[in-house]
Amino acid sequence: MNPQQATTALNYVAVTSALTKRALDEVQVHRTSQEKAASLRPTVLQQLIDAGCVGQHQKEAAEAMLGSHAETLQLLKSAATKIAEQQKQISKTASDLGRGIDHKEAGLGKSAAAEGSYNSLTDGYVGRKTSEKKASDEAILRVLSDPR
DSSP: OOOOHHHHHHHHHHHHHHHHOOOOHHHHHHHHHHHHHHHHHHHHHHHHTTTSSOOOGGGGHHHHHHHHHHHHHHHHHHHHHHHHHHHHHHHHHHHHTOOOTTTTTTTOOOHHHHHHSSSSTTTTTTTTOOSSOOHHHHHHHHHHHHOO
16 A cells, blocks of 8 residues: 555545544434433423413323424414413403493493483492482482481
8 A cells, every 4th residue: 555545544534533423423412402302391291281282182292292393393383372362362351441431332321411410320430429419419318308
């Protein structure tokens, strides 16, 4: 074997050795990542069930999905969609609280201003402070004006 062939053979061995080491390092990183994911799987599954993103009857299917990266992402997408829908329901309900409605929408007929006089029995606001005479005031005044 001439010196050039020996040098080429040594270079080939060095390159293949470096590539083999790099490949083994990648495999080790992948295995470590898989082991970490496997250790987190039960906790994540239970949190998804507790949050209502996965039903108890879907537990086995979700557990199988968590074993594959692509299926895990699909499961997370579905969970995010479900959470967004729940938040929309919550925010919709919360934003509706305290909004004013007119008397007709409340089923009270004409407004007090339209009637020309205040009536506490048909007013849309319970316990409103007013200088007008209320039904409870009339009852008190009847008792006070009774001559007995």
